[in-house]
Amino acid sequence: MKTFDYVRPATVREAVAAASEPGAAYLAAGTNLLDLMKGSIARPSRLVDISRLPNLDRIEDLADGSVRIGALVRNADLAYDRTFARRFPAVAEALLSGASAQLRNAATVGGNLLQRTRCAYFYDVASTCNKRAPGSGCDARGGDNKLHAVLGWSENCIATHPSDFCVPLVALDAVVEVEGRAGRREIALEQFHRLPDDTPERENMLEPGEMIVAVRLPPPAARFAAHSRYLKVRERTSYAFAVVSAAAALRLEDNTIAEARLALGGVAMKPWRAREAELILTGAPADAAQFHRAAEAALAAAKPSGDNGFKIELARRIVVRALALAAAGTPERIPALPASPFASVSGDTIHA
């Protein structure tokens, strides 16, 4: 690991000033950053430790009905906050389906949004990677790429964004609050991550020195509490990144879908909101035929970036299953195997 200067600012303003220098990186828990530094994938010359900044570890109810999650709230603390989990069950389920208990105890909300791709060629410094070394090429394109992107990829990069948490968040119109030298601003999570295009090294909309201070769920996000699920296919039962995943949230009036939210994970370099599918579902009956139509629409633009054509059909099926589970109703308790298609919840329908 390359050595670095270490600074621990006392305020957000001081942190932004310290992190605006070239080569600086923010350190919160470090569960992803330290891993990248040990492999020389990230080589910051200065770490700005924000883990002790005051007031960023709260979950707050705002006057307008929004919920504001501080950037330093730990993944486990958010998932196990009973009030939060009751209002946003798919978000809690997604959090608990990610990483391990040890990592969730440390990893922060802000860090989750900023985690880097798990593409093996990005991690292997002997491989070419346009994200790690711009202009060097993409060894993933002709390599072992069965888990790579099927939506929004470019010839320059076929990596995926690994977050589970971001998938229900983007479905629920989450907003990212950031602070930089020019002050505070807000970015819709849907616009926060960038698709690779010609600049895969630019992964999000943050300017140098800008820091995530909170993620906010707007008031309508709580309307879906009774019919929300996150479903994630993994290569093993637990402690693995998504092959594909889906967050589905419905507001039902009798058996008609009054409002639908749908997003996919593991398919692109950003959490993928499926708005065409939502339009199809709105006003339609909550039945399998409509779920299949929605799944077709959600994956209409998908194309394989390598040996991963199976992910397109898999994603369709996971969309159908997630919608069926959401329509059946949020379970009383998060299943023992959160988000697993193999989880059993007594009394609940598993199969579409």
Add this chain to the structure above:
Amino acid sequence: MHVSMSLTVNGVKRMIELDDPRVTLLDLLRERLLLTGTKTGCDRGQCGACTIIVDGRRINSCLALAISHDGADILTIEGVTQGGRLHPVQEAFIAHDGLQCGFCTPGQIMSAIGLIQEGHAGDDPERVREGMSGNLCRCGAYQGITEAVLDAQNAIGAASRRKVT
């Protein structure tokens, strides 16, 4: 750079002179404080062999910078015995053969202590397995580990109920 910091390790306050910001909590415990019970496995947050409890939470010590944890309260496998008696989790691991080679065991035990304190698994073996999935065992002693965690949880629960009544 040179930084003076302190840690409370297994109940004892330790003053530490740190000359390199790259030192992880894992390396500090093993190389500087010579507490080698905590194991280095993958060193990348994947295997759980380095699990310790920091300020009441189980974490991977290989992915925690020491300098960032100035003032923290740390519990390692060396500190879990209670008045010379093995911790109930240690006793349960022995009783249920929750190990073979033993390399992952300190991490398994620290993780199990954390899991029981968190209190989310209850008596459901599937929730215990899920909650322990951050600790790999290459010998494959998972069956015994799951039984040990459930058994230890019962023992700790019974002991605390006795205290209350």
